Amino acid sequence: xxxxxxxxxxxGRELDYISEAHxxxxxxxxxxxxxxxxxxxxxxxxxxxxxxTHSCTAALEMAALLLDIQPGDEIIMPSYTFVSTANAFVLxxxxxxxxxxxxxxxxxxxxxxxxxxxxxxxxxxxxxYAGVGCEMDTIMSIARRLGLKVVEDAAQGVMSSxxxxxxxxxxxxxxxxxxxxxxxxxxxxxxxxINDANLILRAEIIREKGTDRSxxxxxxxxxxxxxxxxxxxxxxxxxxxxxxxxxxxxxxxxTERIARWKRYHESLEQLEAxxxxxxxxxxxxxxxxxxMYYVLLEPQIDREKLLNAFKQNEIWSVFHYVPLHxxxxxxxxxxxxxxxxxxxxxxxxxxxxxxxxxxxxxxxDKVVKVLKNAST
Ligand SMILES: *Cc1c(COP(=O)(O)O)cnc(C)c1O
Numbered sequence: 001x002x003x004x005x006x007x008x009x010x011x012g013r014e015l016d017y018i019s020e021a022h023x024x025x026x027x028x029x030x031x032x033x034x035x036x037x038x039x040x041x042x043x044x045x046x047x048x049x050x051x052x053t054h055s056c057t058a059a060l061e062m063a064a065l066l067l068d069i070q071p072g073d074e075i076i077m078p079s080y081t082f083v084s085t086a087n088a089f090v091l092x093x094x095x096x097x098x099x100x101x102x103x104x105x106x107x108x109x110x111x112x113x114x115x116x117x118x119x120x121x122x123x124x125x126x127x128x129y130a131g132v133g134c135e136m137d138t139i140m141s142i143a144r145r146l147g148l149k150v151v152e153d154a155a156q157g158v159m160s161s162x163x164x165x166x167x168x169x170x171x172x173x174x175x176x177x178x179x180x181x182x183x184x185x186x187x188x189x190x191x192x193x194i195n196d197a198n199l200i201l202r203a204e205i206i207r208e209k210g211t212d213r214s215x216x217x218x219x220x221x222x223x224x225x226x227x228x229x230x231x232x233x234x235x236x237x238x239x240x241x242x243x244x245x246x247x248x249x250x251x252x253x254x255t256e257r258i259a260r261w262k263r264y265h266e267s268l269e270q271l272e273a274x275x276x277x278x279x280x281x282x283x284x285x286x287x288x289x290x291x292m293y294y295v296l297l298e299p300q301i302d303r304e305k306l307l308n309a310f311k312q313n314e315i316w317s318v319f320h321y322v323p324l325h326x327x328x329x330x331x332x333x334x335x336x337x338x339x340x341x342x343x344x345x346x347x348x349x350x351x352x353x354x355x356x357x358x359x360x361x362x363x364x365d366k367v368v369k370v371l372k373n374a375s376t
Contacts, residue, residue, distance in 0.1 A: 003363050005316040007356040008180050011249035017241035029234030030214070033241040038191075040247045045166040047174070047193040049200045051207055052243070054235045056155040056177030056190035060088035062233055063151045063173045063192065065206045066199050067123055069094040076116050077125040077153075078108040079325040079336065080343045085127055085153045086324050086334060094122070096334035098325045100342045104281035105129065106350075109342070110138040116337035117146055126171070127153040131183070131291035132282055133162030136170045143171075151175065154193075158184050159254045159289040172196040178243055183257060183289055184250050186243035189235055206230040256357045257290035260364065264293045264353060267368040276301060276375045290355070297349045301375050306351065309374035315367055319351050 021033055034052050041050035053059040069075070071093030077085055079098035086096040099112045106129045113124060124143055126134035134152075143150045150171030154160075157167030158176050168174025173196070178189030194203050204214040210230030215221045246253070265279055272279050278296040282288050297303055303319065310317040323343045324330035353367055 002314040003316065003354050003359075003367065004356070005318055005352070005354050006181055007358060008185055009253060009357040011245045011253075013245035013248065014242045017245050018238055021237045021241040024237070027237050029236055029240075030217075031237040031240070033237050033244050034234070037240050037244050037247060040244070041176075041191055041193070044247075044250075045169045045193060047166070047169040047195050048197045049194040049203065051192050051194065051203060051233075052235050052240060053190040053192055053207070053233045054239070055084075055179065055188050056153070056175045057084040057088065058233045059175035059190045059192035060084055060151070060153065061091060061231070062203060062206050063175060064089045064092045064094060065229060066173065066203055067149050067151070069122060072120055073122040074118060074120045075123045075125055076108075076113055076121060076337075078127055078129075078343070079323040079330070079340055080106055080129070080321055080347060081127040081153065081324065082155065082321065083324065083327075083329075084155075085125055086330065089123075089125075090329075090333045095120075096324070096330070097121070098323075098330070098334055098336045098340065098343075100338055100340045101129075101346070103342050103346060104278070105132050105134075105283065106346060107132065107134040110135040110142070112338055113139065113142050114146075117148070121146075121148060123149040123151055125151045125153055127155075128157035128160065128167045130280060130294065131156045131158075131160040131167070131289040132280070133157070133160060133167050133286040133288075135283075136162045136165075140170065149173070155179075155190075156182065156291045157289065158182065159250055160291075161287045163285045168193045169195055172199065178246070183253055183291055184243075184246045186235070186239045186246065189239055189243055202228070207233040253357065254289050257355065260355055260357070260359055261290035261293050263361070263364055264355070264368070267364070268295065268371075271295075271372060271375065274376065292352055293355045294350050294352045295371075296346060297351065297375070299349070303349065303351060306371065306374045309370050310367075313366065313370045315354065315370060317351055317353055317367075321347060323347050
């Protein structure tokens with residue numbers, strides 16, 4: 001029996017809410033369900049403002065516009081991330097400056113930030129890999145001292161926290177993803193958390209095609225006009241209706257994923273002791289959301305062989321990322337600071353195991369068994 005890598009979870013209320021949106025007769029963005037989702041996020045994540053977007057990519061693009069990134073401005077970020085982290089800034093002419101990561105959490109190494117800063121540096125973009133928080137206290141204090149902005153790429157970090165603060169709510173801005181492959185989903189979807197209250201009004205304008213339409217609907221202005229460069233970043237109500245059903249269930253989603261995650265973690269303890277692999281590390285100050293379970297194979301283990309063994313057993317396991325600094329566009333639009341040794345090494349050793357709600361004990365045992373047999 002095939003074990004898929006991911007299976008989207010449904011709370012069961014999605015279609016009820018979509019049907020409610022259908023009878024409301026309001027299908028464009030910023031209707032009742034969008035407001036409910038945003039209010040939920042604001043209360044839960046304790047951010048000043050949450051705005052739904054049609055993806056995390058869109059939220060990052062809004063962040064680049066909000067920070068007024070100009071051609072040649074530099075943005076410090078890890079190379080070990082998804083393309084949107086960099087692409088959003090490159091669209092504005094920004095230059096991603098890639099720095100190395102920690103070998104255990106695979107999050108950007110905050111000790112390398114300061115040396116990468118130049119007079120052109122505008123922002124730092126920590127990516128909370130696997131929903132495990134970056135060292136935010138250090139990152140925020142460097143940013144405050146040097147007058148830089150912080151945009152958290154918290155695409156994977158919905159429902160995770162760092163020292164009790166929700167990921168995405170700590171930097172000036174935070175970007176969430178509700179893509180089907182994440183924990184809380186709406187197919188495609190995302191949100192921008194605006195923690196710096198000074199940015200709220202402009203964020204609304206940028207999201208509404210550069211107009212003050214949001215102020216108009218609140219009765220604050222008597223007509224709406226083109227105010228600045230923006231785009232259409234808001235999702236329709238059907239997406240928001242789907243998402244609301246998921247947000248209502250977000251605690252249960254997290255609990256169930258954590259249970260699966262812990263089961264892998266216990267089952268693989270022995271392989272770590274044998275020197276076959278390293279398991280993920282969760283720092284004490286972080287509470288995570290079990291977004292993914294990955295292992296880092298020791299150098300003597302052949303990843304290709306292991307992936308083939310999974311394939312032969314109908315287990316869909318994947319690896320990522322091709323580091324951005326070694327990709328064609330990364331070379332063209334970005335630059336590196338330092339040698340990125342850890343990024344290069346770990347990206348070749350990582351594999352992700354199937355993790356989704358409904359994955360059975362038997363299926364997990366099979367994954368562990370195939371991993372064990374192929375590596376010992
Ligand atoms: C998934 C992901 C994104 C992009 O999210 P979308 O909602 O698909 O645009 C960006 N950054 C990271 C780190 C991601 O994992």
